[in-house]
Amino acid sequence: LVNPRQVALKVLSSPKKTNVNVDFLSELKTPSDRNLCTNLIQTANRRSGQIDAIIDRYAEKRPKKLVLAGLKLGITQIHFLSTPPHAAIHETLEALKTFKEISKPQINFVNAVLRAADRGKEGEGEVLGNDVLNLSDFIAGSIESDWGAEVLENVARVYSRHSGGVSLTCRDSVEDFSKELSKREVEHVVGDLGSIYVKNPGSIKRLPGFESGLFWVQDASAALPAIILRNGISQISQNTETPPFVIDVCSAPGGKAMQMGSWGWDVEGVELVEKRAKRMCENIERCKLEKNVKVVVADASQHNFERPPVGFLLDAPCSATGTGRKNVDVMRRQNGAQMEAELIETTKSIWSNCLTWGAKVAVFSTCSLSEAEGEKQVNWILGKGEVRIDMIKEEEVPGFADSIDVRGCLRVFPDDTSPGGRDGFFICRFIFE
Numbered sequence: 001l002v003n004p005r006q007v008a009l010k011v012l013s014s015p016k017k018t019n020v021n022v023d024f025l026s027e028l029k030t031p032s033d034r035n036l037c038t039n040l041i042q043t044a045n046r047r048s049g050q051i052d053a054i055i056d057r058y059a060e061k062r063p064k065k066l067v068l069a070g071l072k073l074g075i076t077q078i079h080f081l082s083t084p085p086h087a088a089i090h091e092t093l094e095a096l097k098t099f100k101e102i103s104k105p106q107i108n109f110v111n112a113v114l115r116a117a118d119r120g121k122e123g124e125g126e127v128l129g130n131d132v133l134n135l136s137d138f139i140a141g142s143i144e145s146d147w148g149a150e151v152l153e154n155v156a157r158v159y160s161r162h163s164g165g166v167s168l169t170c171r172d173s174v175e176d177f178s179k180e181l182s183k184r185e186v187e188h189v190v191g192d193l194g195s196i197y198v199k200n201p202g203s204i205k206r207l208p209g210f211e212s213g214l215f216w217v218q219d220a221s222a223a224l225p226a227i228i229l230r231n232g233i234s235q236i237s238q239n240t241e242t243p244p245f246v247i248d249v250c251s252a253p254g255g256k257a258m259q260m261g262s263w264g265w266d267v268e269g270v271e272l273v274e275k276r277a278k279r280m281c282e283n284i285e286r287c288k289l290e291k292n293v294k295v296v297v298a299d300a301s302q303h304n305f306e307r308p309p310v311g312f313l314l315d316a317p318c319s320a321t322g323t324g325r326k327n328v329d330v331m332r333r334q335n336g337a338q339m340e341a342e343l344i345e346t347t348k349s350i351w352s353n354c355l356t357w358g359a360k361v362a363v364f365s366t367c368s369l370s371e372a373e374g375e376k377q378v379n380w381i382l383g384k385g386e387v388r389i390d391m392i393k394e395e396e397v398p399g400f401a402d403s404i405d406v407r408g409c410l411r412v413f414p415d416d417t418s419p420g421g422r423d424g425f426f427i428c429r430f431i432f433e
């Protein structure tokens with residue numbers, strides 16, 4: 001029988017597998033085993049900078065693959081998950097022994113390093129209290145230069161300590177879905193704007209309502225741009241009979257398009273990458289929203305539509321640094337400056353094309369923490385003309401009112417104090433003049 005630590009060792013010894021995926025979790029039979037395994041892997045990945053610092057201190061030479069994974073797994077439990085050290089070391093060694101490529105001297109080495117690290121734990125305050133170690137120098141530097149040391153520390157803390165839960169957007173009634181989850185004893189919280197946070201999802205596909213398309217995974221912050229577009233459209237449109245026609249620009253994996261489709265809107269998504277569009281179509285089908293949401297595979301900086309939309313939502317391709325809670329790879333990215341500069345140019349050319357569609361309201365959003373990808377893009381958009389900012393009002397965004405900046409845009413920082421926490425996001429609504 002496979003146990004959670006064996007699966008965790010397999011994943012941690014393969015450097016490319018940083019995100020938990022369903023394939024290996026399916027080797028485990030019970031929800032509690034899947035949750036433990038997810039927690040071990042995610043904590044080891046989120047805390048990798050701190051764990052590396054501890055390994056460097058107690059291991060004379062940095063080992064490779066499974067032996068290294070054994071050290072990471074042991075330190076994760078001893079230093080970050082409050083597992084009693086004796087049990088953490090014993091269970092880690094037992095799991096390691098089940099791999100035939102592991103030798104006796106390697107087991108002894110892991111045992112010795114973990115015991116020394118445990119003995120030295122009290123003196124590791126500097127490493128254990130320094131969450132910024134888990135971000136690459138590039139990411140830490142760019143957050144600090146935009147927002148200062150306090151925001152950097154907070155972001156690093158939220159990313160390093162995320163509990164692993166996920167937020168969902170519901171296709172139908174949030175209350176009914178919440179009742180269904182309670183009936184099935186799935187621990188969850190309903191957020192201010194209707195997102196549902198599930199604390200220990202284990203495998204998403206096994207949650208009640210997945211097959212019947214009652215929900216999709218979408219962070220509470222990521223659900224805001226569509227809500228803000230809806231408020232903008234309702235301010236200018238007297239027509240409550242015909243569902244609004246909107247374009248969802250840069251659409252895959254489709255969370256926002258499906259959200260708007262679930263309101264009965266007529267949505268056309270435009271997505272450049274065929275594979276991503278295909279996955280989006282599968283999601284639309286699963287959620288039975290085909291009548292409302294269509295997707296075209298095209299370059300949004302070139303593509304045009306036959307009829308004018310009342311509004312569009314441009315969720316720009318970006319460096320995604322707001323999503324580090326679930327996407328540990330973004331925390332470690334080195335030298336992202338070139339990529340960021342290219343994404344900014346792509347977004348500008350997409351915006352220029354969107355201006356020709358005849359919309360009346362637009363929302364620009366990005367899940368990046370970078371000022372250059374958010375606030376500074378808004379400066380460029382305003383300089384280009386045709387639109388003015390339509391300020392987001394406090395009553396539109398309960399729970400997020402503190403994030404409204406002086407211009408009426410929303411700058412949300414990653415957070416873990418609200419129910420379920422939230423990713424970082426930037427949102428601005430424009431109205432055509």
Ligand SMILES: C[S@@+](CC[C@H](N)C(=O)[O-])C[C@H]1O[C@@H](n2cnc3c(N)ncnc32)[C@H](O)[C@@H]1O
Pocket residue numbers: 249250251252253254255256257270271272273276298299300301315316317318346350
């Ligand atoms: C931040 S993601 C969008 C997330 C999506 N709005 C959602 O809510 O699920 C950005 C998307 O833009 C797509 N993209 C990048 N350049 C594009 C272009 N020129 N035209 C259309 N889509 C593009 C990327 O492939 C990616 O899927």
